[in-house]
Every structure is written in C-alpha cells, then in structure tokens.
Amino acid sequence: MFVVFDADAYFNSRTDSTVKPPKKYSLNSAGIIDETMSKNSDYSYTVYTDLELLKVRLKQIFKKKIIPGQPTMKNGKPLPYFVYDSIExxxxxxxxxxxxxxxxxxSGYQAVGKIEWLEQSEMQSKMIQTVLGGIGAVSLFVAAIGIANTMVMSIYERTKEIGVLKVLGCDMGSNISRIPSWLSLAALIFAALVGITAGIFPALKAMNMSPLAAIRNE
Structure with a gap:
C-alpha cells in the first residue's frame, strides 16, 4: 500500500498536468476497510495508524522540511511540534x-456532533408526521360527517316505511341491521393487515440503513 502526505497536490495533479504529483511512500498495512463501509463514505481515502508511529515516520521522511498541512513560523520554518486542525x-x-x-x-473547543443532525432529521420527520396526521384527522372528520349525514337522511326518508313495518309487527332488529357480523369482522382484519404491512416494510428498510447513509440523506 502507498500513501501520500500532500493530498491537495495529489488530487490537483490528477486533474492538472502542470502540477507535479507528490512522492508516494510504501507502507505495510494490517488490513483494508470493508468496501461496504468505505465506498462513498467518510472512510474513503483514510488511513488509520498509531499517532506516535506516524509522528516518527513523518520526521524520518521530511526531517527538517515543512510537513504538508502543518503551519509554519513567521520565518517560514516548520514548528517544532505538531498542530491538529481537528480531532474525533x-x-x-x-x-x-x-x-x-x-x-x-x-473548554473552548468548537465541537460538533452527528447527533445534532439526527435530532434535526427526527424533528423534521415529526413535523411531517404531525402535518400528515392533521390532514388525515380532518379527512376522517369530514368523512364521518358525510357518513352521519347519509345515515340520518336515509332514516328520515324511510320513516314512513319503518312506521308501516312496526304496525305490521315486523322484527325491526333483523330489518335495520343489513350488514352481517362476519363481514364487519373480515373488514376489520383486512384493514389491520393492510396497516401492519404498510408500516413494517418501511420500518425494516430504515433499520437496515447505514448510519452514514442516513445522515447524508436529506
């Protein structure tokens, strides 16, 4: 495996022929990150190593020269210590x-965590769920009013017919109830199965999603 310590020069040399590519250094590696983790993620082009060993290796390679990415003193000489722009x-x-x-x-550091992005995504999801829930509630309320209005009008229209049936001594329970009990039970079971099926598959997909992919998704 080879590494380059001047990443900017490396990428610029691949797009601009006038830029001289930096020197490559061969290093022994203990392993390679799984492609499913490294592909199109924060782990791409990343090397994990012991910090003290890296310092020794950099001093051996650059000696008293300026190390790429490290600041310098006012006279242009490299600093006698290492400076880190970020830590994880x-x-x-x-x-x-x-x-x-x-x-x-x-403590004076500018700390940012991915938990903030997750909380923001959860807040947006809750807002969307609230809006959709409100729309659904209004729709159900309007539908309930429509059904109630239809039933009331049906009773008013059949008032005379019901009176005649009562005079004739008919059993009103068997005449008014036209929907079989088994049909109501079947409709309830079908609605429950449809709701569970519609909710479980998106939930399983979200559970199997990579955390990095979830964070990148907006």
Whole structure:
C-alpha cells in the first residue's frame, strides 16, 4: 500500500498536468476497510495508524522540511511540534453525546456532533408526521360527517316505511341491521393487515440503513 502526505497536490495533479504529483511512500498495512463501509463514505481515502508511529515516520521522511498541512513560523520554518486542525471523539453511549459536546464547548473547543443532525432529521420527520396526521384527522372528520349525514337522511326518508313495518309487527332488529357480523369482522382484519404491512416494510428498510447513509440523506 502507498500513501501520500500532500493530498491537495495529489488530487490537483490528477486533474492538472502542470502540477507535479507528490512522492508516494510504501507502507505495510494490517488490513483494508470493508468496501461496504468505505465506498462513498467518510472512510474513503483514510488511513488509520498509531499517532506516535506516524509522528516518527513523518520526521524520518521530511526531517527538517515543512510537513504538508502543518503551519509554519513567521520565518517560514516548520514548528517544532505538531498542530491538529481537528480531532474525533468517540462516545461509549449515544446518551452521553450531548454531555460530551457541552464539556468540549465549555473548554473552548468548537465541537460538533452527528447527533445534532439526527435530532434535526427526527424533528423534521415529526413535523411531517404531525402535518400528515392533521390532514388525515380532518379527512376522517369530514368523512364521518358525510357518513352521519347519509345515515340520518336515509332514516328520515324511510320513516314512513319503518312506521308501516312496526304496525305490521315486523322484527325491526333483523330489518335495520343489513350488514352481517362476519363481514364487519373480515373488514376489520383486512384493514389491520393492510396497516401492519404498510408500516413494517418501511420500518425494516430504515433499520437496515447505514448510519452514514442516513445522515447524508436529506
């Protein structure tokens, strides 16, 4: 495996023939990240190594020269120490992320966590669910009013017929109830199955989605 320590020069040389490509250094690797994790993700073009070993290797390669990506003093000479533009902190539990972010910000660091993006996505999802739920509730209310109006008008129109049936001594229970009980039960079971099927497949798809893909998705 080879590595380059001047990433900007490397990518510029691939698009601009006038830019001289940086020197490549051969290193022994212990393994390669799985393609499903590294493809089109934050892990692409990333090497994981021991920090102290990296410092020793950089000093051996560049000696007293300027290390790419490192700031210099006013006279143009490299600093005698390493400067880091960012660090990555891994928290043992997602519940502790906010607490760690607060401590880092109070310590003077500009800390940003992916939990904020997830919370923003959850908030947007809740807003969409609320709007859709409101629309559905209004639709159900209007439908209920329409059904009630239809039933009331049907009773008013058949008032005379019902009176005649009562005078003749007919059993009103068997005449008014026209829908069989088995049909009502079948309709209820069918509606439940449709609702479960419509909800479980999107939920399973969301559970199997990669966290990085979920964060990138807007």
């Amino acid at each position: 902190v891994n928290v043992d539990n997602v519940k502790h992320v906010k607490e760690v972010l607060t401590l880092l910000n109070k």
